[in-house]
Amino acid sequence: xxxxxRSVKVPPxxxxxxxxxxxxxxxxxxxxxxxxxxxxxxxxxxxxxxxxLRSVISSEIRKNSHVTNPKVIDMLLFKGTxxxxxILEHAKQRHHIIGQYVVGPQGLVQDLDPKDRxxxxxxxxxxxxxxx
Amino acid sequence: MALRTAVLRHIRVPAQTLTLTGSKQQxxxxxxxxxFMSSHDDHLTREDVIERVLSVVKSFPKVxxxxxxxxxxxxxxxxxxxxxxxxxxxxxxxxxKLEIPDKEADKIDTCNLAIEYIYNHxxxx
Numbered sequence: 001x002x003x004x005x006r007s008v009k010v011p012p013x014x015x016x017x018x019x020x021x022x023x024x025x026x027x028x029x030x031x032x033x034x035x036x037x038x039x040x041x042x043x044x045x046x047x048x049x050x051x052x053l054r055s056v057i058s059s060e061i062r063k064n065s066h067v068t069n070p071k072v073i074d075m076l077l078f079k080g081t082x083x084x085x086x087i088l089e090h091a092k093q094r095h096h097i098i099g100q101y102v103v104g105p106q107g108l109v110q111d112l113d114p115k116d117r118x119x120x121x122x123x124x125x126x127x128x129x130x131x132x
Numbered sequence: 133m134a135l136r137t138a139v140l141r142h143i144r145v146p147a148q149t150l151t152l153t154g155s156k157q158q159x160x161x162x163x164x165x166x167x168f169m170s171s172h173d174d175h176l177t178r179e180d181v182i183e184r185v186l187s188v189v190k191s192f193p194k195v196x197x198x199x200x201x202x203x204x205x206x207x208x209x210x211x212x213x214x215x216x217x218x219x220x221x222x223x224x225x226x227x228x229k230l231e232i233p234d235k236e237a238d239k240i241d242t243c244n245l246a247i248e249y250i251y252n253h254x255x256x257x
Contacts, residue, residue, distance in 0.1 A: 033225075055219070077240075
Protein backbone atom coordinates (compact mmCIF):
# COMPACT_ATOMS: atom_id res chain seq x y z
CA UNK A 1 0.00 0.00 0.00
CA UNK A 2 2.70 2.41 0.97
CA UNK A 3 4.68 2.05 -2.21
CA UNK A 4 1.64 2.43 -4.49
CA UNK A 5 0.78 5.70 -2.77
CA ARG A 6 4.33 6.92 -2.90
CA SER A 7 4.75 6.15 -6.57
CA VAL A 8 1.49 7.88 -7.46
CA LYS A 9 2.66 11.19 -6.03
CA VAL A 10 3.71 13.42 -8.91
CA PRO A 11 5.82 16.53 -8.46
CA PRO A 12 4.74 19.69 -10.29
CA UNK A 13 6.03 20.12 -13.83
CA UNK A 14 9.33 21.83 -14.43
CA UNK A 15 8.81 25.35 -15.70
CA UNK A 16 11.84 25.44 -18.00
CA UNK A 17 14.73 23.37 -19.23
CA UNK A 18 17.04 24.65 -16.50
CA UNK A 19 14.76 23.41 -13.75
CA UNK A 20 14.31 20.05 -15.44
CA UNK A 21 18.09 19.80 -15.78
CA UNK A 22 18.69 20.43 -12.11
CA UNK A 23 16.03 17.85 -11.31
CA UNK A 24 17.88 15.29 -13.38
CA UNK A 25 21.04 15.91 -11.34
CA UNK A 26 19.02 15.69 -8.15
CA UNK A 27 17.61 12.35 -9.24
CA UNK A 28 21.06 11.11 -10.18
CA UNK A 29 22.34 12.05 -6.72
CA UNK A 30 19.45 10.33 -4.98
CA UNK A 31 20.04 7.21 -7.04
CA UNK A 32 23.77 7.26 -6.27
CA UNK A 33 23.16 7.76 -2.55
CA UNK A 34 20.80 4.82 -2.43
CA UNK A 35 23.35 2.56 -4.15
CA UNK A 36 24.88 1.20 -0.90
CA UNK A 37 21.52 0.05 0.43
CA UNK A 38 20.59 -1.42 -2.95
CA UNK A 39 23.84 -3.36 -3.07
CA UNK A 40 23.15 -4.66 0.42
CA UNK A 41 19.59 -5.55 -0.38
CA UNK A 42 20.31 -7.51 -3.54
CA UNK A 43 23.77 -8.87 -2.64
CA UNK A 44 25.40 -7.14 -5.58
CA UNK A 45 28.87 -6.85 -4.09
CA UNK A 46 30.18 -9.90 -5.89
CA UNK A 47 28.83 -8.98 -9.34
CA UNK A 48 29.32 -5.22 -9.56
CA UNK A 49 31.05 -2.31 -7.88
CA UNK A 50 29.44 0.95 -6.82
CA UNK A 51 31.33 2.97 -9.39
CA UNK A 52 30.26 0.56 -12.12
CA LEU A 53 26.60 0.93 -11.15
CA ARG A 54 27.04 4.68 -10.94
CA SER A 55 28.32 4.71 -14.52
CA VAL A 56 25.35 2.59 -15.58
CA ILE A 57 22.91 5.08 -14.05
CA SER A 58 24.63 7.99 -15.75
CA SER A 59 24.67 6.18 -19.09
CA GLU A 60 20.94 5.50 -18.75
CA ILE A 61 20.46 9.21 -18.21
CA ARG A 62 22.78 10.06 -21.09
CA LYS A 63 20.75 7.89 -23.45
CA ASN A 64 18.08 10.58 -23.27
CA SER A 65 20.41 13.54 -23.48
CA HIS A 66 18.91 14.65 -26.79
CA VAL A 67 15.54 15.42 -25.16
CA THR A 68 14.96 19.14 -24.79
CA ASN A 69 11.27 19.26 -23.93
CA PRO A 70 10.91 19.83 -20.16
CA LYS A 71 7.67 17.86 -20.07
CA VAL A 72 9.30 14.84 -21.65
CA ILE A 73 12.22 15.12 -19.22
CA ASP A 74 9.72 15.22 -16.35
CA MET A 75 8.06 12.10 -17.68
CA LEU A 76 11.39 10.28 -17.98
CA LEU A 77 12.33 11.42 -14.49
CA PHE A 78 9.02 10.10 -13.20
CA LYS A 79 9.75 6.74 -14.77
CA GLY A 80 13.23 6.71 -13.31
CA THR A 81 11.95 7.60 -9.85
CA UNK A 82 9.33 4.90 -10.11
CA UNK A 83 11.97 2.35 -11.02
CA UNK A 84 14.20 3.48 -8.18
CA UNK A 85 11.32 3.26 -5.73
CA UNK A 86 10.46 -0.20 -6.94
CA ILE A 87 14.05 -1.29 -6.46
CA LEU A 88 14.19 0.21 -2.97
CA GLU A 89 10.86 -1.35 -1.99
CA HIS A 90 12.28 -4.72 -3.00
CA ALA A 91 9.58 -5.09 -5.63
CA LYS A 92 12.25 -6.59 -7.89
CA GLN A 93 14.45 -9.60 -7.56
CA ARG A 94 18.16 -9.95 -7.85
CA HIS A 95 18.17 -11.19 -11.43
CA HIS A 96 16.04 -8.22 -12.54
CA ILE A 97 18.71 -5.87 -11.30
CA ILE A 98 21.54 -7.92 -12.73
CA GLY A 99 19.86 -8.34 -16.11
CA GLN A 100 18.91 -4.71 -16.42
CA TYR A 101 21.83 -2.87 -14.89
CA VAL A 102 24.82 -5.20 -14.62
CA VAL A 103 24.72 -7.35 -17.75
CA GLY A 104 22.47 -5.03 -19.74
CA PRO A 105 24.93 -2.32 -20.77
CA GLN A 106 27.28 -4.89 -22.29
CA GLY A 107 24.63 -5.88 -24.79
CA LEU A 108 22.36 -8.74 -23.77
CA VAL A 109 19.36 -6.46 -23.48
CA GLN A 110 17.43 -5.71 -26.64
CA ASP A 111 16.59 -2.05 -26.41
CA LEU A 112 14.82 -1.51 -29.70
CA ASP A 113 14.24 2.21 -29.35
CA PRO A 114 15.65 5.08 -31.37
CA LYS A 115 18.07 5.31 -28.47
CA ASP A 116 20.34 2.50 -29.67
CA ARG A 117 21.29 3.90 -33.04
CA UNK A 118 24.81 2.54 -32.79
CA UNK A 119 23.73 -1.09 -33.04
CA UNK A 120 24.03 -2.76 -36.43
CA UNK A 121 20.93 -3.70 -38.42
CA UNK A 122 22.01 -7.28 -38.65
CA UNK A 123 22.06 -7.68 -34.89
CA UNK A 124 18.75 -5.89 -34.49
CA UNK A 125 17.03 -8.22 -36.95
CA UNK A 126 18.72 -11.18 -35.37
CA UNK A 127 17.41 -10.32 -31.94
CA UNK A 128 13.95 -9.46 -33.27
CA UNK A 129 13.57 -12.82 -34.99
CA UNK A 130 14.49 -14.65 -31.84
CA UNK A 131 12.22 -12.88 -29.40
CA UNK A 132 8.57 -12.82 -30.36
CA MET B 133 25.52 -34.20 27.88
CA ALA B 134 27.65 -36.66 29.77
CA LEU B 135 30.70 -35.26 28.02
CA ARG B 136 29.72 -31.74 28.96
CA THR B 137 29.33 -32.53 32.64
CA ALA B 138 32.59 -34.44 32.58
CA VAL B 139 34.38 -31.49 31.03
CA LEU B 140 32.78 -29.01 33.40
CA ARG B 141 33.74 -31.11 36.40
CA HIS B 142 37.39 -30.97 35.47
CA ILE B 143 37.64 -27.33 34.48
CA ARG B 144 38.79 -25.01 37.23
CA VAL B 145 38.68 -21.32 36.61
CA PRO B 146 41.44 -19.53 38.50
CA ALA B 147 39.21 -16.91 40.10
CA GLN B 148 41.70 -15.22 42.38
CA THR B 149 44.09 -14.17 39.61
CA LEU B 150 41.46 -11.76 38.28
CA THR B 151 40.97 -10.05 41.62
CA LEU B 152 44.72 -9.82 42.09
CA THR B 153 45.44 -8.24 38.71
CA GLY B 154 42.25 -6.14 38.68
CA SER B 155 43.78 -3.11 40.37
CA LYS B 156 46.75 -3.14 38.03
CA GLN B 157 44.58 -3.29 34.91
CA GLN B 158 42.41 -0.43 36.07
CA UNK B 159 45.45 1.70 36.66
CA UNK B 160 46.75 0.94 33.22
CA UNK B 161 43.51 1.88 31.47
CA UNK B 162 43.27 5.17 33.35
CA UNK B 163 46.82 6.23 32.70
CA UNK B 164 46.79 5.18 29.04
CA UNK B 165 46.51 8.19 26.75
CA UNK B 166 45.39 6.03 23.79
CA UNK B 167 41.59 6.33 23.53
CA PHE B 168 40.42 3.45 21.43
CA MET B 169 36.89 4.50 20.47
CA SER B 170 37.40 8.24 20.25
CA SER B 171 36.77 9.73 16.83
CA HIS B 172 38.24 12.49 14.69
CA ASP B 173 41.29 13.07 16.78
CA ASP B 174 43.45 12.70 13.71
CA HIS B 175 42.31 14.78 10.78
CA LEU B 176 43.26 13.91 7.22
CA THR B 177 46.53 15.33 6.05
CA ARG B 178 46.57 17.46 2.97
CA GLU B 179 48.81 15.05 1.03
CA ASP B 180 46.47 12.22 1.87
CA VAL B 181 43.46 14.15 0.57
CA ILE B 182 45.27 15.13 -2.63
CA GLU B 183 46.36 11.58 -3.30
CA ARG B 184 42.92 10.08 -2.72
CA VAL B 185 41.08 12.73 -4.75
CA LEU B 186 43.46 12.20 -7.66
CA SER B 187 43.09 8.43 -7.49
CA VAL B 188 39.29 8.77 -7.55
CA VAL B 189 39.46 11.04 -10.60
CA LYS B 190 41.98 8.77 -12.32
CA SER B 191 39.84 5.70 -11.82
CA PHE B 192 36.94 7.38 -13.60
CA PRO B 193 36.50 5.38 -16.85
CA LYS B 194 36.37 8.32 -19.27
CA VAL B 195 39.44 10.05 -17.89
CA UNK B 196 42.95 9.58 -19.22
CA UNK B 197 44.96 9.06 -15.99
CA UNK B 198 48.04 10.76 -17.42
CA UNK B 199 46.20 14.09 -17.72
CA UNK B 200 45.09 14.27 -14.10
CA UNK B 201 46.91 16.88 -12.00
CA UNK B 202 45.70 18.77 -8.92
CA UNK B 203 44.97 21.84 -11.08
CA UNK B 204 42.91 20.08 -13.70
CA UNK B 205 39.41 21.37 -14.61
CA UNK B 206 36.95 18.50 -15.07
CA UNK B 207 34.97 19.89 -17.98
CA UNK B 208 37.52 22.12 -19.74
CA UNK B 209 40.64 19.97 -19.46
CA UNK B 210 39.34 16.43 -19.22
CA UNK B 211 36.51 16.78 -21.74
CA UNK B 212 33.78 15.65 -19.37
CA UNK B 213 30.21 16.94 -19.29
CA UNK B 214 28.13 18.16 -16.37
CA UNK B 215 26.73 14.71 -15.62
CA UNK B 216 30.27 13.28 -15.40
CA UNK B 217 31.08 16.14 -13.06
CA UNK B 218 28.24 15.14 -10.75
CA UNK B 219 29.36 11.53 -11.01
CA UNK B 220 32.87 12.42 -9.88
CA UNK B 221 31.47 14.41 -6.96
CA UNK B 222 29.37 11.41 -5.97
CA UNK B 223 32.44 9.17 -6.18
CA UNK B 224 34.30 11.60 -3.92
CA UNK B 225 31.37 11.57 -1.49
CA UNK B 226 31.59 7.81 -1.33
CA UNK B 227 35.37 7.78 -0.96
CA UNK B 228 35.44 10.26 1.93
CA LYS B 229 32.09 9.26 3.45
CA LEU B 230 30.61 12.75 3.15
CA GLU B 231 27.38 14.20 1.96
CA ILE B 232 28.08 17.33 -0.05
CA PRO B 233 25.04 19.63 -0.29
CA ASP B 234 23.82 20.66 -3.76
CA LYS B 235 25.07 24.24 -3.58
CA GLU B 236 28.64 23.20 -2.82
CA ALA B 237 28.51 20.23 -5.18
CA ASP B 238 27.65 22.53 -8.09
CA LYS B 239 30.75 24.64 -7.43
CA ILE B 240 33.19 21.74 -7.36
CA ASP B 241 34.48 21.58 -10.92
CA THR B 242 38.24 21.31 -10.48
CA CYS B 243 40.46 18.94 -8.52
CA ASN B 244 41.73 21.89 -6.48
CA LEU B 245 38.27 22.91 -5.31
CA ALA B 246 37.45 19.32 -4.41
CA ILE B 247 40.67 18.99 -2.42
CA GLU B 248 40.02 22.30 -0.62
CA TYR B 249 36.46 21.37 0.22
CA ILE B 250 37.28 17.89 1.50
CA TYR B 251 40.33 19.05 3.43
CA ASN B 252 38.27 21.68 5.25
CA HIS B 253 35.34 19.36 5.89
CA UNK B 254 35.25 18.24 9.53
CA UNK B 255 33.68 14.84 8.86
CA UNK B 256 35.94 13.71 6.04
CA UNK B 257 37.52 10.34 6.68
